[in-house]
Amino acid sequence: MYLSRFLSLHALWVTVSSVMQHYPSVWGHYDVCKTQIYTEEGKVWDYMACQPEARDMIKYVKVTLDPPDITCGDPPETFCAMGNPYMCNNECDASTSELAHPPELMFDLEGRHPSTFWQSTTWKDYPKPLQVNITLSWNKTIELTDNIVITFESGRPDQMILEKSLDYGRTWQPYQYYATDCLDAFHMDPKSVKDLSQHTVLEIICTEEYSTGYMTNSKIIHFEIKDRFAFFAGPRLHNMASLYGQLDTTKKLRDFFTITDLRIRLLRPATGEIYVDEQHLARYFYAISDIRVYGRCKCNLHATGCKEENKKLFCECEHNTTGPDCGKCKKNYQGRPWSPGSYLPIPKGTANICIPSISSIGNCNCNPFGSVHDRCNDTGFCECKEGTSGTKCDKCLLGYIWHSLGCQPNVCDKELLQCQNGGTCLKNMRCQCPPAYTGILCEKLKCEKDPGGCSQNSGKGSVSNSPLLPLTTLLGVTGLFIF
Known part of the structure; x- marks a missing residue:
């Protein structure tokens, strides 16, 4: 009775566990690569598409400037205060920490509440253009999940291009143009993301929304990732299933949000006017206090983790895959061509695991x-x-x-299936019985095998030779308990 009750409870636990495995929290199913479930064939692995969680990718970035000597302070120079272009007694000096503005100050924690910032040299060589390329490199393919946000401390540039690379900086393509006058600067009609649609979401536009000049309240420039997601997932991104479906079936859309490097091309500093004031060139420069890039390691839906080793990011690959992006099958697991995981069918996706080669x-x-x-x-x-x-x-x-x-x-168990009649369980393998008893669980009297029956004294535990043993003996009250 106890055994059947135990098996029933175990079956119930198996059923609940199996059900719970198939109802994860919303979108959490992409955080689990595999799980064990119970089937008629027993306990087996159930594989799912999976991906690492999104994080602040600036923590892992390497920044380079071109030209490399564009940072102010070597030699020291004065510049005009933000908001008061005629108060030009501020100093930039690379040899003094309190007056230095090196590139790493674009990413320090204080940049979120700006009091530190990177700053370029002033436009002292006007009319020669003051131009800077700021390159952010991850040495890893990442997928953007939120807006790129750049906070300027010098007023937003009159002209700027945000570019991306998918091949570690070997080639570049524009993400978005920014200008006070798009037609004059880039020969493009001005647009905003709100002018786009599902069919034109990949269009490269020039926007005038973020280039309003030399004003203290106009510091931030966006590259609107979420607004583009919203064309598929709704204005509040409540229908992520639709977005995932589009990402899965449209390679160009998925690649649009995928990068290895970003480049910020600063082409003309904020002037706030049509003409440059050549008498006060110290008022023109670039200064950035913060850059935010949120995304996740691209692991082709074959990993939940991404770790850093020797300043490089690597996917912690599952599904018998390997490589920085889980982009190939492991050795001896090339029984079919490698394929990325799929978001479809919702909600678990398809793992597309690598299977062993015939030779292996x-x-x-x-x-x-x-x-x-x-x-x-x-x-x-x-x-x-x-x-x-x-x-x-x-x-x-x-x-x-x-x-x-x-x-x-298990023949016996000290907590569940106990040996009867005072028997002792040895290593779950057998019951060590008292002298008068035998059987797998010490449930039988030895005297039953004696031709003289059980009337003879067979030692401790002698009982009557009646063919009907007492109920307490059958149930083994010395050791067995019943639910």
């Missing part, structure tokens, strides 16, 4: 005692014996214990 079948090392065969089957997995689990069939399911010849059912 007979090698992935199935445990000879736990597996039906000593080699993988044609799907690349070991076929486990009853009560056995694990990728190599070297682990036991609940209710089984590993013996020298594999997983065997």
